[in-house]
Amino acid sequence: MKKRDYLPIIAILIMWLITSMSGSSTPGLTPTQTGILTLITVPLLIAIILAIRAVYKEHKAEKE
Amino acid sequence: MAFPPPDPAFWDRILWLWKGLAPWDPIILFRDIFPVFIAILCLYHSYKTFGWWKTTLFFVGSFLFTSLEENVWILVGYFSGTPTYYFSPEQYYLWFGVCPLSVAIGWFFISYSVVYIATKLFKNRGVLTRAAVGGLLAMNLDLMVDPIAVRNLWWAWPQAETLATQQTTFWILGIPVTNFIGWFLLIFFFAILWEKVPPKEETWKRKKTTGVFFLYLAGLLGLTLLILVGAQILIAVLHVGGLNIGDPYFPIWWGGP
Numbered sequence: 001m002k003k004r005d006y007l008p009i010i011a012i013l014i015m016w017l018i019t020s021m022s023g024s025s026t027p028g029l030t031p032t033q034t035g036i037l038t039l040i041t042v043p044l045l046i047a048i049i050l051a052i053r054a055v056y057k058e059h060k061a062e063k064e
Numbered sequence: 065m066a067f068p069p070p071d072p073a074f075w076d077r078i079l080w081l082w083k084g085l086a087p088w089d090p091i092i093l094f095r096d097i098f099p100v101f102i103a104i105l106c107l108y109h110s111y112k113t114f115g116w117w118k119t120t121l122f123f124v125g126s127f128l129f130t131s132l133e134e135n136v137w138i139l140v141g142y143f144s145g146t147p148t149y150y151f152s153p154e155q156y157y158l159w160f161g162v163c164p165l166s167v168a169i170g171w172f173f174i175s176y177s178v179v180y181i182a183t184k185l186f187k188n189r190g191v192l193t194r195a196a197v198g199g200l201l202a203m204n205l206d207l208m209v210d211p212i213a214v215r216n217l218w219w220a221w222p223q224a225e226t227l228a229t230q231q232t233t234f235w236i237l238g239i240p241v242t243n244f245i246g247w248f249l250l251i252f253f254f255a256i257l258w259e260k261v262p263p264k265e266e267t268w269k270r271k272k273t274t275g276v277f278f279l280y281l282a283g284l285l286g287l288t289l290l291i292l293v294g295a296q297i298l299i300a301v302l303h304v305g306g307l308n309i310g311d312p313y314f315p316i317w318w319g320g321p
Contacts, residue, residue, distance in 0.1 A: 007109040011102045012177035012205070015170075018098075019209050028215040037208040037237070044204045047197075051181040 005055045013048055016041065069222070074153040075142065078161055085153035095218075096157050099169045106176040117270060118262055121277055123172055125257070129281050130171035130250050133288055134163040137246070147222040149243075155218050171250075178202045179255045191259045199252035206247045210239045234299050242295050249291060253284040 020041075023034045070085075077083045086092055110119040139162060141148030156164035175198070182198040213219055221240055234241040257280055265273045 002112070004109050004112055007105045008173075008177040008180040011105045011173050012181070014102055015174065015177075016205065016208075019205075019212060022216065023208065023212045026212050026215045029212065033211075037211060040207045040237075041204055044201050047181050047185060047201055051184045054184040 005059070006052065009048055009051050009055070012044075016044065016048075069147075070150055070153050074162075078139075081158060081160075081165075083153055083159055086155060086157050092155060092157060095155070096164070096166045099166045099173065103169045103173045106173045109180075110176065117265075117274075121262055121274065122176060122258060125277060125281055126172045126175045126254055127168050128278075129254055129285060130175070131160050131163045131168035133246070133250060133285055134167065135161040136285075136289060137292070138162045141222075149219055149221045151219045152217050174202055174205065175251050175254055178205075178251060179258060182255070191256055194259070195252045195255035198255045199248040199250075202251040203244050203247045206244060207237065210243060211237045214238065233296075241299070242292050245295055246288065246292055249288045253288060254281075257281060257284060 020038055023029060023037055024031075026034070029037075074083060074085060077085075107119060107123065110122060114122075137148050138150055142150070142162075150162065151164050151167065156166060158165035160168050178198040178201040179194075181201060182194040186194050186197055214221065221243075236244060257277065261273060261277045261280060264276070268276065
């Protein structure tokens with residue numbers, strides 16, 4: 001197991017971050033609507049956090 | 065949202081990689097190139113984890129599967145006279161048919177990432193569970209991407225422009241529901257294919273496995289399109305039957321398309 005195991009998770013996180021940042025400067029979207037869009041993606045964010053945790057645990061188990 | 069239809073020259077240049085309709089803009093350049101950098105992260109991970117053959121299968125497979133689906137869906141709309149959606153020719157430099165190259169590359173790293181996350185979270189579950197989770201995660205991301213994209217005029221859903229077509233489509237956040245079904249199906253089917261076929265290499269050998277992989281890919285592409293057409297027809301039939309699920313102003317808190 002290597003640090004690169006985080007790369008695919010980082011990739012989707014970057015995509016989420018960039019889209020989320022675009023949302024705040026998008027014409028025609030109110031701050032409330034931008035907030036709703038961000039809240040909608042909470043399941044994805046939870047999955048990302050859990051995946052990071054899973055990879056971390058795998059690394060730890062391998063070291064032990 | 066009113067959106068000018070693409071320059072007629074766009075349709076004459078379907079096969080051009082560079083359509084020459086986008087003005088010079090560093091933001092457009094960034095949007096075209098940035099997905100390549102994210103894709104490189106996934107390609108590197110895939111190469112180190114699975115080797116070059118499986119990496120090529122995933123990259124070429126996901127690229128072709130998703131971008132051909134985009135192309136067919138857009139061109140069917142264009143040639144049938146009832147436009148489905150289109151990408152703005154003024155917003156991208158490089159194209160694969162009528163789909164921007166950056167979108168096709170985006171499909172690769174999104175599918176790679178969500179399939180990877182699903183594998184990490186549900187490694188002890190069946191293939192179908194992992195594929196469904198991957199599809200749902202991708203669809204969840206698109207619930208944010210699409211409403212932002214249409215307001216930035218990166219792409220457009222022309223059905224949003226007339227009341228008649230608005231009412232024969234079921235909208236979520238101003239986007240036709242068939243779009244989200246499409247996102248789910250593409251990742252779901254591809255994830256199943258990815259888990260089922262490449263491991264057969266040991267018994268089938270590499271050449272046969274590659275052939276079978278792409279053969280199934282073509283079949284799944286047809287199946288995805290059939291389901292999407294079916295869903296669209298079902299929504300229209302329900303509308304004619306009086307069930308107005310295509311009310312463009314639902315939900316009220318979001319507003320119309």
